[in-house]
Amino acid sequence: MALIVKKFGGSSVATPDKMRAIVQRVLKGKKPEDKIVIVVSAMGDTTDDLVTLAKQITSKTYGREMDMLLTTGEQVSIALMAMAFQEAGQKAISFTGAQAGIKTSDSFNKGRILALKPGRIMKALDQGNIVVVAGFQGITGHGDITTLGRGGSDTTAVAIAGAIHADVCEIYTDVDGVYTSDPRVVPNARKIEQITYGEMLEMAKLGAGVMQPRAVEMGSRFGVPIHVRSTFSEDEGTMIQEDCSMEVKQYLIRGVASDKNVAKITVLGIPNKPGFAYRVFAELAEKHVDVDMIVQSVRIANEGVTDITFTIARTDLEQAKAVFANLRKEMPVEDILIDDKMAKVSVVGAGMAGHPGIAAGMFGVLGDNGINIEIISTSEISITCLIAEDVIDKAVKAIHAHFFDED
Amino acid sequence: MALIVKKFGGSSVATPDKMRAIVQRVLKGKKPEDKIVIVVSAMGDTTDDLVTLAKQITSKTYGREMDMLLTTGEQVSIALMAMAFQEAGQKAISFTGAQAGIKTSDSFNKGRILALKPGRIMKALDQGNIVVVAGFQGITGHGDITTLGRGGSDTTAVAIAGAIHADVCEIYTDVDGVYTSDPRVVPNARKIEQITYGEMLEMAKLGAGVMQPRAVEMGSRFGVPIHVRSTFSEDEGTMIQEDCSMEVKQYLIRGVASDKNVAKITVLGIPNKPGFAYRVFAELAEKHVDVDMIVQSVRIANEGVTDITFTIARTDLEQAKAVFANLRKEMPVEDILIDDKMAKVSVVGAGMAGHPGIAAGMFGVLGDNGINIEIISTSEISITCLIAEDVIDKAVKAIHAHFFDED
Known part of the structure; x- marks a missing residue:
């Protein structure tokens, strides 16, 4: 017996025909004793239409x-999907996020799953149902309906898989797995067969769009193997899990990610006293603007002030500008410079720790291609460089070629 | 301070512009201390589109x-209506049926309200909100979402008005009140200013489409005055309440109703023994086919069998035919005749009790017009005649003229 959660995105359930195709596929692959939970998003452009x-x-x-x-x-999707299963002769029942026991924080538009009580799901599975759950949603302790924010349906699927101890959580998507880089930019990018949660999390955070970081994090926390695969083919996709095979562990780097949703902010001449720099970041945090790379430079010639450069998502720029406008009224700063034509390129790989050659290789490739690095940040399993947006594709191609084409 | 429930149907909230018009109207009429609950249906053709x-x-x-x-x-309607109030500067919050505390029976598609716990509604009103509640829906004790069946939004509105002890429940509709007959059939039909629950219930059951019987019943049970009025004008409509003014009480009859959703069934030659006739009606009831007028006639010449004629809704005919097909396998009957070209015409009025002239007047008018009466049924406040569908409008006009044009 297998206990499987399968998540289908909006384009996979966009029409009744597509829903029927999913039903056929799910039933074809289902052994009689298998227990299956389906998580679905809203049909096609429904969410955009509602907005x-x-x-x-x-x-x-x-x-x-x-x-x-x-x-x-x-809710429309789950009702129709349950009907489609029933029409095919399969017992099925749909659950909203609330009915599926998904309790979230009170933060509307970006609720975090606090608890998942899978009692109703388990009971319905035991009664022979395929259980169809609404992705992207939950309910607060006060009974208010929340959404989980971007990529929320992935998070729903992985959270349910964790709560019911599923054997695997399958994320069906319009690509057939996670690639060493974006195939639209790097045509010879390779599909990754296995990747660790940590690496995938880093890839996702650094711009690989296939999975949302929060869902990967959830998978890691509950130890749920996540299989990212194509809605349209039977091929194996990418398995995200804790332990990968020995062969996989030999790779030093697993992928090259890039992110164009970046703006660079430089605050010039902040008083170099405790509290001032903190203030900038505290006010941004309060407006839910995440700050990413940070560099603080103390001026030799003038010890009284300091300059801080950091990056934020370009989509948060308007919000950030409002914060800066307020700050300047209350805090002496010389100037605030904004460059919204920046991008990040990253290499990710758990094997890079203890291999200083990786960083050197990356910087070397960028230098050879005449690309200036503005900020560098590193984690245990990634190196990220801030560069100009107009050379980002060139950078990704060159770095990918350096690390993947020579082995 | 007034505590008011206002219900707007699907055509009243069909577009963002219409929603804004409702917001303007509600806010214009609202005194600062008034507490208002808005019950809305789905926008325009949404329900049909979903079907x-x-x-x-x-x-x-x-x-x-x-x-x-x-x-x-x-749910779409309530969210948008709450946004529209907020956009106009008015605090507002939306509640699904479940959030509004509407508990129903387990009967999907036609749930009955078993309990209404208005705690969240009252709290939100006390906090200065206009509360927007989804009509037509509730939740079972198991947490399953139900709908209340046809006209369910009226029932939601009246039930909430009852639970929060509202001063009045206003039902906004595309006509400006309840008329002595359908103005499309009888151009000189008059708007009724006041009518009792009992009379309105009888009118509704007998085909007056403005209010659903269940909502009127609910109003009667909780003593909620119901004001049926136009979405598009400020005029007073029809007040449905227990006590009407003395002037109103003098009317012998209040209206002439008609219903074309009727089929006549005649079961010939049922064994005239206990249990056989019961069996017919029990099986129909099990399939949720309501039986209306019933006449049983024992044949003088053959005391062993009896004939039964009754009416059902024409829309239940397919369901009923399936029941008959089964019955004929197990019960000896001579034949089952179906006539789906029948209609009912009724006069309603609490004042008719003790005035036998009303019945005589009605039968006389039908006879004068050459209209054959197939079955007569009476209640304390109504007389109904089953006649051929093709003469129903003629009958309604003639009866209305007889009772209303001469006084």
Whole structure:
């Protein structure tokens, strides 16, 4: 017997025909004793259509009512998917996030799963149902409906897989796995067969769009193997898990990621006293602006002030500008420079620790290609360089060629 | 301070512009201390569109998953309405049926409200919100989402008004009140200013489409005055309440109703022994086919068998035919005749009790017009005649003229 969670995204359930195709595929692969939970997103463009509708009513397309609105998209999908299974002669039942026992924090639009009580899911599975759960949603302790934010359906699927101790969580997508780099940029990028949670998390955070970081994190926490694979083919995709085979462990780096959603901020002349730099970051955090790479440089000639450079998501720039406008009223700074034409390129691999040659190789490739590195940041399993956006594809190709084409 | 529930149907909330118009109207009429609950249906044709979608997936457009699907329509409406109030500067919050504390029976597609715990509604009102509640839906004790069946949003509104002891429940509709007859059939029909629950219930059951019987019943049970009025005008509509003014009480009859959703069934030659006739009605009841007028006639010449004639809703005919097919296998009957070209015409009025002239007047008008009466049934406050469908409008006009044009 296998206990499997399968997640299908919005494009996979965009039409009744596509839903029927999923039903056929799921039933074809199902042994009689298998227990299967299906997590689905809203059909096709439904979420965008609902946002458009909201924009005709309000300028405030966020908050509690927005979640009330958007969660209807997944509710439509689960009802129809359950009907499609029933029509094919398979017992099935749909659950909203609340019915599936998904309790979240009170943060509308980006709820975090606090607890998942899978009692109803398990009971329905035991009664022979395929259980269809609405992705992207949960309910607070006060009974308010929340959404989980971007990529939330992946998180739902992995959280359920963790709570019911599923053998695997399959994420069906329009690509057939995780690649060593974005195949649209690097045509000879290779599909990765196995990757650790840590590496995948780093890849996801650094711009590989296939999986959302939060879902990978959840998989790691609960030890759920995640299989990223194609909706349209039967081929094996990429397995994300704790332990990979010996062969895989020999790789020094696993992929080259890039991210264009980056803006660089330089705050010039902050008083070099305790509290001032903190203040900048505290106010950004309060407005939910995540700060990524940070470099602080103390001026030799003027010890009273310091300059700080950091990066944020370009999509947070308007929010950040509002924070800066307020800050400048209350804090003496010389100037705040914004460059929204930046990008990040990263190499990721658990094997790179203790191999200083990786960093040197990466910097060398960038230098050879005349690409200037503005900031470097490293983790145990990644190295990231901030460079100009207009050379990001060139950088990704060159770095990928350096690490993958010569072995 | 007034505590008011206002219900707006699907055509009233069909577009963002119409929603804004409702917001303006509600806020214009609202005193600062007034507490207002808004109950809304799904936008425009949403419910029909969802049914169409379901039909592309399944032949079984009923049951649990259908309610899961359809309830999204109202959920979209409440979210957008709450946003529209907020955009106008008014605090507002939306509640699904479950959040509004509406507990129903387990009967999907036609749940009955078993309990309404208005705690969250009252708290939100006390916090200065306009509370927007999804009509037509509730939740079972097991946490399954149900719909309340046809006209369910009216029932939601009246039930909430009862639970929070509202001063009035206003039902906004595209007509400006309840009329002495359908104005499309009888152009000089008059708007009724006041009507008792009993009379309105009888009118609704007998075909007056403005209010659903279940909502009127609920109003009567909780003593909630119901004001049926126009979405598009400020005029007073029809007040449904227990006590009407003295002037109103003098009317012998209040309206002439008609219903074309009628089929006549005649079962010929049922054994005239205990249990056989019962069996017919028991099996129909089990399939949720309501039986209305019943006449049993014992044949003088053959005391062993009896004939039974009764009416059902024409929309239940297919269901009933299946029951008959089964019955004929197990019970000796001579024949079952079906006439689906029948209609009912009724006069309703609490004042008619003790005035035998009303019945005589009605039968006389029908006779004068050459209209044959097939079955007569009476209640304390109504008289109904089953006649051929093709003369129903003629009958309604003649009866209305007889009772209303001469006074």
